Amino acid sequence: MPDAYPSPAHLPFNDTCIGDFTRGAPDCDPGGDTGWWLALNGTELLLREENGLIQLPAGSCPMPAADPPLYLGRLCGQPLRALRLDRDASVPAGFFLESLLGAQPRMDIAQLTLGGIAAQVLHWRDNSHFCSRCGQGNQPVPGEWGMKCKSCGYAHYPHIHPCVIVIVRRPGEVLLTRKAAWPPNRYSLVAGFLEFGECLEEAVAREVLEETGIRVQNIRYVGSQSWPFPSQLMAGFVADYAGGEIKVQESELEDARWFSVDDLPVLPPKRSIARYLIDEYCQ
Structure with missing residues (x-):
């Protein structure tokens, strides 16, 4: 994975990362055994290693499927299909399963992004x-x-669900939050789903106030990231502190506090828009 991204559009799970991929309708599958496979076991993607290179499976799928495959389009001129693997099947020699949610997954950014698309599409079909x-x-x-x-x-x-995520700043400090289920000492940003009748900026102000008791101003849009776990679109913002004292919404968070930009805690992986916003606005 890259150590930095030129813009939110270049983050993993956005189409910009893929390259030579043309989407196609699921009923346009040309058939045959040629092509690439996005084979998932939960949020783990099946990959193969050959001569030190990590690649998607090609040709016939090397593991039994739980459901029929779903045609997604063409990757480098060849059919690309997604499927869910039989959870009880053994992974054959030369192949391995890699989590799409890992901090440093053993795959390139295009494979990670395609795996995310497959997860999102299969979730939609399953429901x-x-x-x-x-x-x-x-x-x-x-x-x-x-x-x-x-x-x-x-x-x-x-169904794609819009969410907001925001970095709140005051001189020398940023507001970070923590959920109990996260890895030890990891903090991130206030985030949440839109409610009926809200614009994105209104959702930002409401979520920050609800979760932390802080009021914000000068809310500015930065960029967005597709987040296929299972089907969110994360709209990223930066905002300035306007007033209030921290009061943690305990039903949502374990902690919220101001951190010095020179002494930040454990942060989300760089593949996320949360980390992009922190890196971009804590400089």
Whole structure:
């Protein structure tokens, strides 16, 4: 993984990282045994190592699948398909499973990003078998990424959930937060989902006030990152301290505090927009 990124658009899980990839509708699969595989066991991607190079599996899938594969498009001119692996199957020699959530995964940024796309698409398919309006079965919409109810005709398309994440600053300090489930001593930024009727900037102000008791001003958009765990779009902001004393929302956080920019705690991995914002605005 790179040690730094020129902009949020270049962060992992964004299309900019992939290169020669053309999306295709799932019913456009040309068939055959050629092509690349994005084979997932949970959030772990199946990879192979050959002559010191880490590559995606190619040709016939080397492990049994739990469900039919899903065609995603073409990578370097060859078909690219995603599938979920049989959890009980053994990994064959020469292959290994690598977590998409690792701080330093053994894969390049394009493979990581493609694995994230596969995870997001498979999550959507797994949760779109039935119509949310009437409960009857769905069927694919020809030539599109969509599902349509066989009974009432209601159309369902991939659900992407917008979230905000913000670095709050005052002279020489930044506001960082911690959840109990995170690794020891790791802190990150205030983040949360939008509510009905909110714009992104309003969500920033509300989330910071709710979680930490701090009021903010001068809210500015920085950039965004696709976050396929399972299907968020993280919109990143920077804001200035406007007032208030820290009061931790204990239902959400274990801790929140001001840190000197010269004495920061353990931070999120550099592949995240949280870390991008911290690195960019603590200089």
